Amino acid sequence: MPKGTHSILVMTLQEFVQNIAEQFDDTDSSLFTPETDFQQFEEWGSLTALSIIAFVKMNYGKKITALDIRSCNSIQELYEFVENL
Amino acid sequence: MSPFTVQSALKGDIHLPTILFAKMDAYIKYLEYYLPQKTVSNNDLQQVFPEWDATKVAKKTGIEFRHQSAENETACDMAVSVCEKLFAKHPEVKATIDFILLCTQSPDFKLPTSACLIQDRLGLPNSVGALDFNLGCSGWVYGLSLAKGLLCTHIASNVLLITSETYTKYFHPKDKGNISLFGDGAAATVVSNAGFAAIGEFALGTDGSGENNLKVKTGGARFQKPLNEVTVDDNGYILASDYLYMNGPAIFNFTLETVPSLLEQCLAKNGLHDMADFYILHQANKFMLDTLRKICGIPKDRFYVDMQNTANTVSSTIPIALKDALDKNLVHKGDRVCTAGFGVGYSYGACVLDF
Numbered sequence: 197m198p199k200g201t202h203s204i205l206v207m208t209l210q211e212f213v214q215n216i217a218e219q220f221d222d223t224d225s226s227l228f229t230p231e232t233d234f235q236q237f238e239e240w241g242s243l244t245a246l247s248i249i250a251f252v253k254m255n256y257g258k259k260i261t262a263l264d265i266r267s268c269n270s271i272q273e274l275y276e277f278v279e280n281l
Numbered sequence: 282m283s284p285f286t287v288q289s290a291l292k293g294d295i296h297l298p299t300i301l302f303a304k305m306d307a308y309i310k311y312l313e314y315y316l317p318q319k320t321v322s323n324n325d326l327q328q329v330f331p332e333w334d335a336t337k338v339a340k341k342t343g344i345e346f347r348h349q350s351a352e353n354e355t356a357c358d359m360a361v362s363v364c365e366k367l368f369a370k371h372p373e374v375k376a377t378i379d380f381i382l383l384c385t386q387s388p389d390f391k392l393p394t395s396a397c398l399i400q401d402r403l404g405l406p407n408s409v410g411a412l413d414f415n416l417g418c419s420g421w422v423y424g425l426s427l428a429k430g431l432l433c434t435h436i437a438s439n440v441l442l443i444t445s446e447t448y449t450k451y452f453h454p455k456d457k458g459n460i461s462l463f464g465d466g467a468a469a470t471v472v473s474n475a476g477f478a479a480i481g482e483f484a485l486g487t488d489g490s491g492e493n494n495l496k497v498k499t500g501g502a503r504f505q506k507p508l509n510e511v512t513v514d515d516n517g518y519i520l521a522s523d524y525l526y527m528n529g530p531a532i533f534n535f536t537l538e539t540v541p542s543l544l545e546q547c548l549a550k551n552g553l554h555d556m557a558d559f560y561i562l563h564q565a566n567k568f569m570l571d572t573l574r575k576i577c578g579i580p581k582d583r584f585y586v587d588m589q590n591t592a593n594t595v596s597s598t599i600p601i602a603l604k605d606a607l608d609k610n611l612v613h614k615g616d617r618v619c620t621a622g623f624g625v626g627y628s629y630g631a632c633v634l635d636f
Contacts, residue, residue, distance in 0.1 A: 221337065242458070242516050243341055243568075246533050250572040253537050262516050262530035 207255065212275045215255070219247035230272035235265075252278055307429035308476030309634065310439075311371050314468040314601045315363035316348040316591060323461075330457045338461060343567025347464030347592035349449045356387040356445040357395045359467035361402045364443065367469045368403075374471055375403075380437035381411040382427055384420035384444045384596045386625070387451075388413060399443070410437060417495070418563045418624030420444050420596030421468070422632050426483045428472035442470040444596035451497050451525035453511070458518055459527055462566060466594030468601055478618070481633035484547035491535055491627040494528040535627055536569060541577050543621060547631035556583070557619035557633060559612055564588040564598035565624070585611065596622070603634075612636055
């Protein structure tokens with residue numbers, strides 16, 4: 197089976213923020229900064245959590261859980277968590 | 282050369298089974314499915330759950346309709362219905378059935394075995410062997426492995442593998458997540474020594490440490506009586522002791538961790554070093570399948586995704602998808618099709634079918 201899209205990428209914090217914004221369909225992407233507590237958005241829910249789990253798996257080849265996501269209070273915290281896995 | 286001669290020539294009986302069984306192949310001969318009459322659309326669900334965004338959820342899950350068994354219609358009833366449908370289309374097959382395998386987690390009774398009730402209701406002879414096995418989304422693949430074993434050991438020659446599930450009876454009325462994802466359904470697969478698809482090699486697996494992530498806690502021997510515990514888990518899902526609970530993110534992670542290597546093992550066992558011609562995986566939901574496809578690097582045109590009108594029917598999604606794919610001419614003679622089921626248990630299995 198050929199390699200999929202989960203080869204490990206080097207991603208800047210800014211690119212990571214942009215990618216997190218893309219997991220939200222109805223929230224304006226201009227609202228996303230490294231300090232944003234993305235779990236406070238009205239759109240946040242189990243489906244967006246699944247999207248972030250999938251995004252991290254596909255781009256970093258790493259596993260994060262819903263509990264890991266909940267423990268992060270900003271996108272930057274999530275970025276650092278994922279980078280350090 | 283008679284078996285006796287073979288045995289004498291080898292001066293021992295160790296090699297005899299290998300010689301006798303090596304040429305025995307198992308095939309899928311017939312395939313049929315049944316869906317209960319009642320359908321529930323996303324719009325119907327929107328009426329019940331006004332806070333629910335039907336369009337958004339449909340886009341993500343790929344589900345528009347789900348079928349729900351009637352209050353007095355059980356998995357056993359649906360199993361009989363699907364077999365009668367199959368026998369009506371292929372009347373000659375009924376007299377050949379000599380084994381019933383029923384995969385269900387919704388038996389009519391704790392005992393007797395539902396497969397025994399089905400033997401009687403279908404009017405099959407007393408010489409038929411019958412048993413239930415309790416698996417969910419991996420059930421059809423496991424059923425094929427059992428059927429192949431029965432055939433290759435000459436215990437049976439025409440196995441009626443039935444998958445039938447009524448998860449909708451297990452849902453808490455406020456559990457909109459599971460209500461939207463699952464539907465009821467049944468499938469019948471006749472496994473024989475001739476047919477349209479040869480059953481290849483299997484890769485199977487189990488991880489019982491995931492037991493709490495997809496569970497109906499009460500009603501079995503451990504907790505016989507309802508505990509009446511209803512709460513909400515950390516992800517906002519209803520966690521009720523007497524109803525079906527699914528930890529969505531945990532199941533999603535299990536799938537992403539397990540299925541890619543399961544497919545690799547299965548392909549290797551079947552001598553496929555690149556990829557299969559086509560993939561029919563357990564049709565859980567569109568988002569999960571899209572993610573798996575991307576992680577495995579499988580092109581879209583080789584990967585079946587369609588549960589729009591059925592939702593997740595648990596052990597019947599693969600035979601339903603396979604029959605639909607055949608009807609849509611997506612699978613052709615000569616194709617090697619990789620199938621895989623995964624879920625509750627955790628239990629998982631994959632198999633290549635040679636068309």
